[in-house]
Amino acid sequence: MRAIAMCCAGVLAVTGGMARAENGVTATEILIGQTMPYSGPLSSYSGLGKVAQAYFDKVNAEGGISGRKLKLHSLDDAYSPPKTVEQTRRLVEQDEVLLVFGSLGTATNSAVHRYLNGKKVPQLFITTGASKWADPKHFPWTMGGMASxxxxxxxxxxxxxxxxxxxxxxxxxxxxxxxxxxxxxxxxxxxxxxxxxxxxxxxxxxxxxxxxxxxxxxxxxxxxxxxxxxxxxxxxxxxxxxxxxxxxxxxxxxxxxxxxxxxxxxxxxxxxxxxxxxxxYLKNINDPQWADDADVKEYFAFMKQYMPSADPHDTTYASGYTSLTLLAHVLRACGDDLSRANVLKKATSLNKVSLPLLLPGITVTTGPDDYLLFQQLRxxxxxxxxxxxxxxxxxxxxx
Known part of the structure; x- marks a missing residue:
């Protein structure tokens, strides 16, 4: 009995006081999944997956989130919906990720939309602006990551x-x-x-x-x-x-x-x-009017340190960078309760959140009935x- 008690105490200790263990979360790690077109007709957007890994490296170098390192499993789906289904099932059922983040494409995300909601796995800030992603009544676990x-x-x-x-x-x-x-x-x-x-x-x-x-x-x-x-x-x-x-x-x-x-x-x-x-809705990092902007300078510094061989002027990286800061904001807001339910709760209760590279005057506000992130454009x-x-x-x- 004493051994069992000590074992239980050890489990509580490594879970950092969490009420229960969640898929993708250990005492030292938060596992995030995504699919990306590293091959196929939309491979030009694969930089979104690469900048995600670089941003996670940055967060980890700064101490991680809630004392845990971020780990990314970013799998190639070639912008093929059947492949997206295969890879997403692997992420959820084998890798046991906490959530799916930033996966690209309307058709590809549609292929796993119902599956992820059925599994109650957050499908957050996906790289598509289709109107179907703002349907909390029928698909509460999915949020788009772009302007509608x-x-x-x-x-x-x-x-x-x-x-x-x-x-x-x-x-x-x-x-x-x-x-x-x-x-x-x-x-x-x-x-x-x-x-x-x-x-x-x-x-x-x-x-x-x-x-x-x-x-x-x-x-x-x-x-x-x-x-x-x-x-x-x-x-x-x-x-x-x-x-x-x-x-x-x-x-x-x-x-x-x-x-x-x-x-x-x-x-x-x-x-x-x-x-x-x-x-x-984002500042153009290549527009001279933003050359001295603090956010733009910080972005270029990030690219120089964590993606030195990439073209920092590619706006694909810049848009991914902003989405990643939003994900980090949500995870930090969760504190030590990194359950899937709490992740969703924090993502759907954002209040005038300022993110780097957003145009002046634009903030992010969401609610249980409002999943649209960006509702202003220029x-x-x-x-x-x-x-x-x-x-x-x-x-x-x-x-």
């Missing part, structure tokens, strides 16, 4: 109505929830003018090698406004091939996921990308070298 595609799409429509009221609009979109969310919101923002203003639409599959035929069809429509909802290599193709075909609309709108200069615009040709218009235009913001912050205008 719906909110963004409506804002682009408002910009068109304000600056190009006589627009003839062509739309290209990926044939999945990612594309459909943007397009439906864009049409909603145009209101009763959508039918007369939109002159052509085309979709593509993520498995296609090129989108040349879709672009040729859209060019032939005579459109003077182009809303291009394409990501990864398709974003680069869209920009480059549109220019090569002589399809140069007066207004070329792209979503926030197509704004990385290093991974999207440079392969497309910066001269071809000049004039693109998008939106942002328009920006690419000038051939960097994205330059213009206008005031725009509140979430989703109806």
């Amino acid at each position: 595609y719906h909110s963004e799409g409506v804002i682009y429509a408002k910009h068109v109505l304000r600056t190009k009221p006589d627009a003839k609009i062509a739309i290209l979109s990926q044939n999945d929830d990612f594309g459909r969310d943007y397009v439906s919101a864009f049409k909603r923002g145009l209101g009763d003018k959508a039918a007369s203003m939109i002159v052509a639409e085309a979709v593509y599959e993520a498995t296609q090698p090129t989108i040349d035929s879709q672009l040729a069809t859209l060019k032939a429509s005579g459109a003077n406004v182009f809303f291009g909802v394409a990501i990864g290599k398709f974003g680069s193709q869209m920009i480059r091939r549109s220019a090569e075909m002589g399809f140069k609309p007066d207004l070329f709108l792209v979503p926030t996921s197509v704004t990385s200069i290093a991974t999207i615009l440079a392969p497309a040709g910066l001269e071809n990308a000049t004039g693109l218009v998008s939106a942002a 328009m920006q235009r690419f000038d051939g070298k960097s994205w330059v913001g213009f206008g005031d912050l725009i509140e979430d205008q989703e109806p």
Whole structure:
């Protein structure tokens, strides 16, 4: 009996006073999982997984969280939903991670959406802005990590109505929830003018090698406004091939996921990308106006120390860095209660949290019935070298 008592005391000691042990949490470690496209059509976004490991190294060098080191299991899913299912099951059932963080893609996260909620595993700050991630009534364990595609799409429509009221609009979109969310919101923002203003639409599959035929069809429509909802290599193709075909609309709108200069615009040709218009909730680390900003300086210092061989000007790393600081904020708020339920509770009770690299005036507030992180945006235009913001912050205008 004495041996058993001593054993129990030892267990209580190593759990640091936690009411019960949780998957992924020991006395010395917090295990986080994610899937990333380290291969496949969206491998250009794999930097999000790499910066996650670097940020965890930084946190661990500074003492960890609640006396524990962060450990990341980041597995390749090649942006293939069946592979995402396989790898996520491995993370939950074999690796026994505490939570899944930042996994990329609408289709890929959709494939494990119901599974993770059934297992009551937090699926936090995933890299997709589909509207389905803000559904706490049906899927309380899932939170998106980007501005809502719906909110963004409506804002682009408002910009068109304000600056190009006589627009003839062509739309290209990926044939999945990612594309459909943007397009439906864009049409909603145009209101009763959508039918007369939109002159052509085309979709593509993520498995296609090129989108040349879709672009040729859209060019032939005579459109003077182009809303291009394409990501990864398709974003680069869209920009480059549109220019090569002589399809140069007066207004070329792209979503926030197509704004990385290093991974999207440079392969497309910066001269071809000049004039693109998008939106942002983050400071552009390459914009001279932020050169002396404390947050931007801290970000570059982090990159120099923990990712010295990477291009620090790649905004993919910057967006990942900000999401990681939010994850760290949530884990610290948990104190020593690192149960999955408490992690979710803290993630859904954020109150005007300031994060590095957010534009001035933007904070993060969530609630049990409000899972949207970023509900303010600012328009920006690419000038051939960097994205330059213009206008005031725009509140979430989703109806």
